C-alpha cells in the first residue's frame with residue numbers, strides 16, 4: 085500500500101484544457117498533479133502559427149504558447165509529470181488511476197483532458213507537408229485565414245467537412261471538395277449548403293492520390309475518379325483534411341458515459357461526467373467547437389467544479 089500516492093486532484097492531459105485546469109486548481113490549493121501523456125502540450129504543439137488565442141497580438145507558435153501555459157501552472161505549484169495513464173477505476177469514492185501500467189494513484193477528483201486526435205489520410209506526402217506546416221491542415225477555423233483569396237482542396241463528406249468547406253468558401257477564391265463515394269455522409273441540409281455555394285466545386289467518387297508540392301509547400305493535389313480511374317491534378321495551396329477526430333477515451337470505456345463516437349458526455353454547462361468527482365474538459369467532450377480557447381475555458385470550469393465538489397464533501 086505504501087507506494088500508492090494519494091492526491092486531491094489528478095489531471096490527465098496537457099493541452100490547453102489540462103493546463104488551464106491546473107492553473108485554477110493550483111490557485112485553489114488543490115495541489116493538482118498533471119500527467120502529460122505522449123504529447124506534452126497537446127495538439128497545438130503540431131502547429132506553427134496560433135493567431136486566434138487572445139493575448140497574443142502578433143500570434144504565437146503552438147509549442148511556445150503551451151510552454152507558457154505549463155510555466156504558468158507550475159508557478160502556482162501544479163505538479164507536472166511525464167506519464168501515460170493506462171487504466172482507470174473511477175466509480176468509487178476514491179478514484180484509482182494507473183500510470184505507465186505500474187504507478188497507482190488514488191485521487192479524490194479526476195479531471196480528464198485527454199483531447200481528440202485528428203484523423204489524416206496517411207499519405208506520406210500529406211504527412212510531409214503537415215510536419216512542415218506547409219499547407220496541410222485538419223482545422224479550417226484555425227488555418228483557413230492563411231489561405232485567403234487562394235485555392236484550396238478539402239477532403240471529407242460528413243457534417244464537419246461541409247461546415248469547414250463552407251467556412252473556407254468565405255475566405256478562399258475556390259474550394260474543391262473531394263467526396264470518396266457517390267453520397268455525402270452529412271445531413272441533407274449541410275449537403276445542400278455546400279452544393280449551393282458558388283465557389284465550392286464538389287468532385288464525387290474522387291480519392292486523393294498524392295499531395296503535390298515543391299518540397300516545402302503544397303502546390304496541388306492529384307486526385308482519382310474511382311469509377312473511371314482517371315487521374316488529374318488540381319492546383320491548390322492548401323489541403324484540408326476533414327475526415328473526423330477520434331476522442332482519446334478508450335481507457336474510460338467501462339467507466340464513463342460517452343456518445344456513439346466516444347466523446348465523453350458532460351452535464352449541461354458543467355464539466356460533470358456521470359461519475360461523481362470525475363470531470364471532463366476540452367476536445368475530449370466537445371466535438372463542435374474544438375478550439376484552444378474553448379478547451380481552456382472548459383478547463384477552468386472543470387477545476388471550479390472539482391473544487392466545489394471537494395468543498396461540498
Ligand SMILES: Cc1cc2nc3c(=O)[nH]c(=O)nc-3n(C[C@H](O)[C@H](O)[C@H](O)COP(=O)(O)OP(=O)(O)OC[C@H]3O[C@@H](n4cnc5c(N)ncnc54)[C@H](O)[C@@H]3O)c2cc1C
Nearest residue numbers: 097098099100101121123126127169199226366367374376
Ligand atoms: C494542426 C492543428 C492546428 C490547430 N490550430 C489551432 C489554432 O490555431 N487555434 C485554436 O484555437 N485551435 C487550434 N487547433 C485545435 C486545438 O489544438 C485543440 O482544440 C486543443 O488543443 C484542444 O485542447 P485539449 O486540452 O482539449 O486537448 P489536446 O490539445 O488534444 O491535448 C490532449 C492531451 O492529453 C494527453 N493524453 C491523451 N491521452 C492520455 C493518457 N491516456 N494519459 C495521459 N495523457 C493523455 C496528450 O498527451 C495531450 O497532452 C489546432 C489543432 C491542430 C491539430
